[in-house]
Amino acid sequence: MASVSASHLILFIASMVIAASVAGVFTDTVGRLGQAISDQGLDVSENVRTDVEIISDAGSDAVYDDATGNITLHVKNTGSETLPPRADRIDLFVNGVFETDAEATLIGGGDQWRPGDVVRLDIDHPLDSGDHRVKLIVNADEEVFKFRT
Known part of the structure; x- marks a missing residue:
């Protein structure tokens, strides 16, 4: 037992x-x-x-400069998130090609891209004449801008 x-x-x-x-x-x-x-x-x-809007005028000659091969876009922060105004934090595609040669400048200065502020993106990407697309992605928010040169 x-x-x-x-x-x-x-x-x-x-x-x-x-x-x-x-x-x-x-x-x-x-x-x-x-x-x-x-x-x-x-x-x-x-x-x-996060929400951004491309506010550039697609019909304006100010979007693309033939002499320098520079695309200039104005992007407004329309969300409630404050973002860094840095090009390396924005994914850019020009006609489907990932673009790394870009510069972001906060209009009005400063180091924070607050809601309502505008950033100018200068993208060095020579283009032929015709229809073009620029797609930008910020924190999974995607915007597409179509224009003609």
Whole structure:
């Protein structure tokens, strides 16, 4: 009879050790999952609050300069998120080609692109005559600008 109690005690202790280790793994996994959901929520919130509009006139000669091969666009922050006025934070595509040779200048100066402020984008990209498209992406907000040279 004592041998049965001893084997039951050993099985009980082993099952408690296994249950404690499984509970520890689950607690750690749930903590990581909660942090990941929180981080994703912040990213989604930033994307939702970001909105920009290209306010340049597509029919204006000021959009493209034949002599310099420079495209100039004016982009207004119409969202509620303050953004950095830096070209490296804006993804640009000219006629489907990713463009890295661009400069962003905040109209009126400053170092923060606040809601209502306008940034001038100067893109060095020579173009042939015809129809063209510039697509810009800021925090997952996409805008397309079509113009003719």
